[in-house]
Amino acid sequence: MSKEKLSSQEIIDIVATKASVSKRASEEFLKVMISTIEEALLAGDTVKIKNFGTFKLHWNEPRKSVNVQTGETIILSGYYKVNFTPDANLRDLVNEPFGHLEAVQLEGETIEQPVQKEVEPIDPLRTLNEQASEIKDILAEIMNFQPNRQKSEIKDETEVALPEEVLENNEDEIPHQEHEKTIQISDNKIDEVFINVKEEPIVEEVQLIEAVIDNEVEAEIPETIESDFEPEIKDEETFSPVFVPKKKKSKVWIWILVGILIVAGVSSVGLYYLYPPAKDKITVFKKAFFKNTREQLLNFSDWLNSKPQKKEIPVTIVIPKDTTAVDSISEEEEVLPVDSLQVLFDNPRNYSEIIATETIHSGSRLTVMAKKYYGLKDFWVYIYEANREKINDPDKIPSGTIIYIPKLDSRLIDKNNQRCIDKAKELRDLYVKKVLKND
Amino acid sequence: MNHKELIAAMAAKMNAPKSVIEDLLEKTVSTCNELLVEGKSIGFQSFGNFEVRKKDERLSVHPATQIRTLVPPKLVVNFKQSNILKDKLKELPHNE
DSSP, X not given: OOOOEEEHHHHXXXXXXXXTOOHHXXXXXXXXXXXXXXXXXXXXXXXXXXXXXXXXXXXXXXXXXXXXXXXXXXXXXXXXXXXXXXXXXXXXXXXXXXXXXXXXXXXXXXXXXXXXXXXXXXXXXXXXXXXXXXXXXXXXHHHHHHHHHHHHHHHHXXXXXXXHHOTTSOTTHHHXXXXXXXXXXXXXXXXXXXXXXXXOTTOGGGHHXXXXXXXXXXXXXXXXXXXXXXHHHHHXXXXXXXXXXXXXXXXXXXXXXXXXXXXXXXXXXXXXXXXXXXXXXHHHXXXXXXXXXXXXXXXXXXXXXXXXXXXXXXXXXXXXHHHHHHHHHHHHHHHHHHHHHHHHHHSOOOOOOEEEEEEOOTTOOXXXXXXXXXXXXXGHHHHHHHTTTTOSBTTBOOTTOEEEEEOOOTTTTOTTOHHHXXXXXXXXXHHHHHHHHHO | OOHHHHHHHHHHHHTOOHHXXXXXXXXXXXXXXXXXXXXXXXXXXXXXXXXXEEEOOEEEEOTTTOOEEEEOOEEEEEEEEOHHHHHHHHTSOOOO
């Protein structure tokens, strides 16, 4: 923004040249304008100026603050502030450079939001995971612990039992068993033997034992595997469905958009070739298309139907022109007399001629006099205007005061004309307010 | 106090016809508007300053729906009361 600042003097000059009045008059006007606005604001009123804005008083509550130097808390007293709200018209005019911009809803946020939601359901899963891993650790510890103990047993047992059971077994087999620390699932000696058999088919003679043990081992192994790995599998299952459908959805939308665009392109190109002379129509049609494809399709069919009626369109345009012309003429005719009345209202009234004089006594009212001389009590304001020097308060006129009843233009006190009554009421409001202010 | 009342009050003060006042007021307002549109600021002595300020674009988050919206930058008319007017307003009693 340019820092250029205009003073009130420059405004006065510009207004003076614009309205072709003297600078003094313009200055006087501006002064009065500002003082009037100020007075109204000081009286607690709001001031609204057409096409400009609204001035309003706003009360700022007292608040606590800290003295920067001493650190003491001080209380800033409340104060009134003048709030100015520009008129919608002015607001838009000033904001024209940015007027085309509109608030944009950020796409990313709609995704981020569900992500935040996902975090919460994940938490229990995570705890499950942690629990699972804990259980795993504990199990592993138990396993590590058990084989050690068992192996010591096994050593004893194998030394004793193996020779008994499998006499033809090589002596090498036993050291093998001891070296293999990967053997975890083993509750008894036979298990170990079985695993040995599986991994290193050295002991061929043990096949018989293997067949017997198979059932038992199979029953045990699945249990441990399940307890260790099931949670992880579950996690994968729950994660994948959350993310996958989204991708699918967005893809679907992209495809729909692409489809619409293709339809639009094809139809517009087709139109262009079908009706090359009707370019304007097509551009209009195109604009309509981008607003709404469905509407566009309707428009298209409408347009096809209405094409033969093309010649009628200018006719329909002409008709409103005629009516507006007629309207403006009739309005002008109406406006003329109104204006003369307005001039009568606006100009200060001249009370040189007097039809009668009245002396105030207790019980006499200006309104009664107005009714008597002008036919309507609302016109008492003119009597008041004529005798303003003598009357301080139109409600309290000291008795004995001589009141002059002025001669008024008959158009001004036309009791059948609502405008005259409105004018009188307006004047009354003005005077009543003034009296209140003086008090 | 609306536009009409302001004109009426001013006409009564200046002892001039309302039509003249209305015309002058309209001219003044249009002058001010034009100047503000040009980005210039106007200072009325003893009353206050009108100036155009630029509000930068910002992100606003709807507290209930969490939808974030990018609000575009805009130019706004700002009025700052003068110290003279402020002092006058200070004397105004506050009644709630």
